[in-house]
Amino acid sequence: MAGLIPFNRRNELANSNSNLVNFYNLLDDFFSDSFMPARTLMRDTFKIDIEELEKEYLVAAELPGIAKEEIDINVDDEYLTISVNHCTEKSNDNTVEEGKNYIHRERQMCSMSRHIRLAGAKLDGIKAKLDNGVLNITIPKDLKTAKSKKIDIQ
Numbered sequence: 001m002a003g004l005i006p007f008n009r010r011n012e013l014a015n016s017n018s019n020l021v022n023f024y025n026l027l028d029d030f031f032s033d034s035f036m037p038a039r040t041l042m043r044d045t046f047k048i049d050i051e052e053l054e055k056e057y058l059v060a061a062e063l064p065g066i067a068k069e070e071i072d073i074n075v076d077d078e079y080l081t082i083s084v085n086h087c088t089e090k091s092n093d094n095t096v097e098e099g100k101n102y103i104h105r106e107r108q109m110c111s112m113s114r115h116i117r118l119a120g121a122k123l124d125g126i127k128a129k130l131d132n133g134v135l136n137i138t139i140p141k142d143l144k145t146a147k148s149k150k151i152d153i154q
Helices: 019-030
Strands: 050-054 056-060 069-078 079-091 105-117 127-131 134-140
Touching: 050 105, 056 079, 069 134, 079 134
Parallel strands: none
Antiparallel strands: 050 056, 056 134, 069 079, 079 105, 127 134
């Protein structure tokens, strides 16, 4: 069992000029995710950036092609939830809506959500704006006194 190397592990051997190692890496890459796509977190959700400032949180979510009517934003206690329910219809030129003479018609439903914990989020004064496929949310912080204290040892 000694000397076994997991698939697609590019360690010291990959840095060498061994043609055999390059061949095995080529095979691993051929059968990797890009060849046969699988469901992953990176593809099934939207990307977000969270910036913490002194008095507020700034959240930016990338939502290209999503209308504001398809987005729900909720803050519950210290958790921000952004939910998206998106529906698209694809049809070819032969589709006639009035007579319903469909030759081909498809629909695609997409539902995604992200839950983010924001310590000390204040429920009042939250602002959200969707601009060019980016949802920007400003959440003020509750500026209460600190709930923790360092205790010195005597």
